[in-house]
Structures are given as C-alpha cells and as structure tokens.
Amino acid sequence: MTDLVTLQINDKVAHIQLHNGKANAISHELLDQLNTTLDQAEEAKAVVLLSGQPGILSGGYDLKVMQQSMSAAVELVQRGSKLSHRLLSFPTPVVIACTGHAVAKGAFLLLSADVRIGIQGDYKIGLNEVAIGMTMHNAGLEIAKFRLTPNYFTRSVICAEIFNPKEAVKAGFLDLLVEEEQLLPQAQDLAQQLAKLNLNAFKGTKLKARKAFLAQLEQAIASDKDDSL
Numbered sequence: 635m636t637d638l639v640t641l642q643i644n645d646k647v648a649h650i651q652l653h654n655g656k657a658n659a660i661s662h663e664l665l666d667q668l669n670t671t672l673d674q675a676e677e678a679k680a681v682v683l684l685s686g687q688p689g690i691l692s693g694g695y696d697l698k699v700m701q702q703s704m705s706a707a708v709e710l711v712q713r714g715s716k717l718s719h720r721l722l723s724f725p726t727p728v729v730i731a732c733t734g735h736a737v738a739k740g741a742f743l744l745l746s747a748d749v750r751i752g753i754q755g756d757y758k759i760g761l762n763e764v765a766i767g768m769t770m771h772n773a774g775l776e777i778a779k780f781r782l783t784p785n786y787f788t789r790s791v792i793c794a795e796i797f798n799p800k801e802a803v804k805a806g807f808l809d810l811l812v813e814e815e816q817l818l819p820q821a822q823d824l825a826q827q828l829a830k831l832n833l834n835a836f837k838g839t840k841l842k843a844r845k846a847f848l849a850q851l852e853q854a855i856a857s858d859k860d861d862s863l
Contacts, residue, residue, distance in 0.1 A: 639652055646826075647681050647825040649825075650672070650675070650682060650685070651687075652668070652692060658686050658690050658692040659693065659694070660694060660696060661710075662710065668717065669720075675726070676726070681729065682721075682724065683822065684729070684743070685818065685821070687733060689757075690734040690736075691730070691736040692738075712858060712859055715855045717746070718742055718777055718851075719848065723840070723848055727748050727749065727825070727831070728749075729748065730749070731817050732817075734757045736757075736758075737761075741760055741761050744808065745778065745807065746777065749828075751821050752799045752808040754814070757798065758796045758798070760802070761778065762794050762796060765794035771858045772854035772858050773854040773855045776854045780851075781806050783804065786806060
C-alpha cells in the first residue's frame with residue numbers, strides 16, 4: 635500500500651505530512667492512514683503538526699469518489715466531518731502548516747486545527763462547494779460558524795468566495811503568515827512551545843471551551859447522514 639501520509643515523532647511533536655497526488659486529495663485511503671497516525675500521536679501524547687506538499691495543503695475530497703454516486707460522496711464527507719470533530723477535540727494541540735492552496739476540505743482542515751500558519755504567495759484558500767454545485771453540509775456550516783470571522787461567513791460559505799492568504803487571515807482560516815522558507819521551522823518551533831504546556835490542563839480547557847460546539851457538530855454529522863437516507 636502506498637504511503638499517502640507519513641509520520642515523524644521527535645521531541646513530543648508528531649509531524650504528519652499528506653502527499654496524495656497533485657491535489658493532495660482526501661480519499662478513504664488517506665483518511666485511514668491519517669487516523670492511524672493520529673492514533674500514534676495520541677498514544678505518544680505528542681503535539682500534532684500537519685502539513686501538505688509544496689504548494690498545496692489539499693484541494694479537497696477525491697473527485698473520483700465524489701462523482702461516483704450520492705451515497706459514495708456522503709460516506710466520504712461523513713468521514714471527513716468525523717475527522718474534523720476528532721481534530722477539534724484532540725487531546726493535544728493541533729498545528730497546521732499550510733503549504734499552499736487549501737480548498738474545500740483542505741480549508742476545513744484549517745478550520746479544524748488549533749493554530750494555523752500559512753505562507754505568503756498566490757495561493758487560494760476557501761470553501762468552493764456552492765461554486766461547484768454542492769449545498770453546504772450541516773457539519774460544514776457548524777464548523778464555519780464556529781471558526782470564521784462573522785462578517786466573512788456569508789462571503790465564504792454562501793457566496794463561495796476564495797481568498798488569498800492575507801485575506802484568509804482576516805476571514806479566520808489562518809492565524810499568521812510567514813515566508814515560505816520559514817513555514818516549517820516556525821511551525822516546528824511553535825509545536826515545541828505548545829508541547830511544554832500542561833497537556834492535561836490543555837485538554838480539559840479545550841473540551842470545556844468547545845463542549846457546546848462539539849455537541850452541535852455531532853448532531854450536524856448525524857443529520858447529514860439522515861438527510862442522505
């Protein structure tokens with residue numbers, strides 16, 4: 635089986651890298667491998683540092699699956715939503731180094747991390763579901779409402795506006811921008827700083843702060859499944 639996800643754990647930082655073709659597509663195989671690496675990171679009580687390939691974090695779900703049938707698309711989106719729930723409730727900090735474009739589920743990965751670092755450049759970040767003919771799923775709406783700046787919610791979710799990295803910071807997809815050559819070094823430094831936190835206190839505070847939202851997200855994921863029946 636091809637490695638679509640790689641993992642290196644050093645100094646309590648689990649660096650997970652996605653590499654699945656030109657678009658870094660989110661497929662069932664990638665999700666299987668990503669969840670396995672998250673299991674290992676959780677067992678090691680390591681901070682998660684997630685990154686993509688040069689120029690792209692992810693362009694979204696695997697189009698071959700999404701175009702196969704409605705049931706196939708719903709199944710993949712369900713798994714992606716559950717991944718977001720896992721990251722948003724993960725017991726250790728989750729940092730994303732956004733290596734370039736992040737569209738559709740790629741952008742939702744950004745919205746599922748605790749800290750997001752991007753790079754300056756001609757990159758596209760945002761939610762294009764409406765633009766490609768998809769009604770936004772309930773779980774996506776909940777995540778976007780929770781993480782996006784309110785005045786950007788309509789522009790992003792309903793109007794499917796795509797942003798450059800600078801605007802993506804204002805919208806709430808990213809927290810800060812750095813030069814490309816500084817992305818991984820700064821992300822590593824940040825992850826190592828976060829690893830020094832009291833992780834029991836981190837977990838307790840994260841779950842307490844997001845308790846109501848996580849419950850709403852679980853309901854939204856269930857309603858998305860019911861809507862497909």
